[in-house]
Amino acid sequence: MNQTKKETVIIGAGITGLTTAYYLNKKKDHSFIVLEKSDHIGGVIRTGRERGFLYEEGPNTGVIGTPEIASLFEEIQDNCRVLEANKNVSKRHILKNKQWHSLPSGPLKGLTTPLxxxxxxxxxxxxxxxxxxxxxxxxxxxxxxxxxxxxxxxxxxxxxxxxxxxxxxxxxxxxxxxxxxxxxxxxxxxxxxxxxxxxxxxxxxxxxxVTRKVFSTEDGLGGLTNTLYKLAGNKHFALECKDINITPNDHTGFRITFKQKNTTHVVVAKNVITTVPAYELNNILNFDEKDLLEKVSKVRYGPVIQAAIGFRKWQGRSLDAFGGLIPSRENLPILGILFMSSLFRNRAPLGGALLSVFLGGIRNPDVLEKSDAEIIAIIKEMLPSLLKTESFNPDLIKIMRYKNAIPQYGLDSKDRFYATEKLSECYPGLHIGGNLRDGIGMADRVKQGKYLADSVNSKKNIHEKQSF
Ligand SMILES: Cc1cc2nc3c(=O)[nH]c(=O)nc-3n(C[C@H](O)[C@H](O)[C@H](O)COP(=O)(O)OP(=O)(O)OC[C@H]3O[C@@H](n4cnc5c(N)ncnc54)[C@H](O)[C@@H]3O)c2cc1C
The missing domain is CATH 1.10.3110.10 (protoporphyrinogen ix oxidase, domain 3)
Known part of the structure; x- marks a missing residue:
């Protein structure tokens, strides 16, 4: 059994954990380790490359919606080329009665739109x-x-x-x-x-x-997480960590045990920062406050199927827009389509197109039960009429499934936020982060990740006090 001592243990290497690690690594004297369950960093953010297409498996675009993400981009610019989305394709189309209409951008257009x-x-x-x-x-x-x-x-x-x-x-x-x-x-x-x-x-x-501009990077969003991983120092990360178990330890803060390749490791740390999805917390936090843990862990998630569809030669309608969204009232299985190759360069071969198609959502969870062949059949049936293509012969089809994609900030959020604060009060040094609170977008994740790092550096409570 291996035993080590660290100031801080971060659980989860998604964008939140990576941002925290990046800022902790900047403080040269702070010892920390990031424990990640899977064999890769980035969490739900992953970018794939195949046959001339560069496609996203998780989020597709972010928004510069907090000063923290803007500052981060300034800091890492020598290592990561951030791209702003093509300004000429900012129109968002909405489907009504089988016709696309642009979401009005000003009061005059608002008066004339049929939406x-x-x-x-x-x-x-x-x-x-x-x-x-x-x-x-x-x-x-x-x-x-x-x-x-x-x-x-x-x-x-x-x-x-x-x-x-x-x-x-x-x-x-x-x-x-x-x-x-x-x-x-x-x-x-x-x-x-x-x-x-x-x-x-x-x-x-x-x-x-805070420009609210839409961003990705030259290498897709995976380029951002890979850069954070590199700048946070790869040596601080342990991947494929199984059975993480965190128990309070009176004198030193916390005792964290986990298995990696059949070896059991023990880390004793003053601070623990969790950035894992809510439903994982009950598995890793071995505390007596079962009632509080239950409140923190129980969150409803919106399920999503995302399909990356690539065409080497695009022969459909002009894709001069951000994409199209399909309201629930239209009663169609597709939620929306992003025109990724119009938004960012190098997403598809010249003259081709890359689309991200979304299905599922909280009102259509059953779509997740469908096989890949059934999902492709739905897309094949709907895309030609939606995008005016005569035939549907894509050169790339990738189907990604997220049973628990996005936490829904419903009525139970009040209890959840309260319980995260309460647990941190019971166990000083414990910080429950991740997208179960403080927002789901990447800009919010970076903001929280930085605050988490600042809080263990300054030992202050990170979260702006909320009234419950
Ligand atoms: C399909 C999809 C599309 C999205 N689209 C957008 C978008 O367009 N724009 C936008 O801004 N946001 C989008 N989001 C939301 C945004 O991507 C997420 O909120 C954000 O990336 C979450 O980052 P995170 O680090 O908090 O969590 P995660 O990315 O979930 O990372 C958590 C990490 O913890 C690890 N982990 C889990 N359990 C354990 C355990 N027991 N022990 C150790 N490690 C564990 C996981 O493997 C993972 O690496 C999207 C999300 C999804 C799923």
């Missing part, structure tokens, strides 16, 4: 004058209908939520899933008024970095 009802188009003029909501547990669907109308819910918010959360706006609670939106209404009384006022407010220097 929204006449009543809602004129009703939106009254949005700044509507009273703010008083129910902190209001779902996103309720909030949108109250402030903007049902057709905005059906043909703007619902497809957006399918694209981001693979979720249902009636399940997500605004305060937890979209805290900035919730605060906009609470602090400014309205979305429109709040957005205008915020535009005129003086921004702090680091907030100016």
């Amino acid at each position: 929204f009802s006449l009543k809602d188009k004129f009703g939106i003029l009254g949005e700044p004058f509507r009273k703010p909501g008083s129910n902190p547990d209001e779902s996103l669907a309720e909030l949108v209908v109250r402030r903007m109308g049902k057709s905005f819910l059906d043909y703007a918010i619902d497809p957006f939520i399918l694209g981001v959360y693979a979720g249902d706006p009636a399940y997500l609670i605004t305060k937890y899933a979209f805290p900035k939106l919730y605060n906009l209404e609470q602090n400014y009384g309205s979305f429109i008024g709040g957005a205008i006022k915020k535009n005129f407010e003086k921004k702090q220097e680091h907030d100016k970095k």
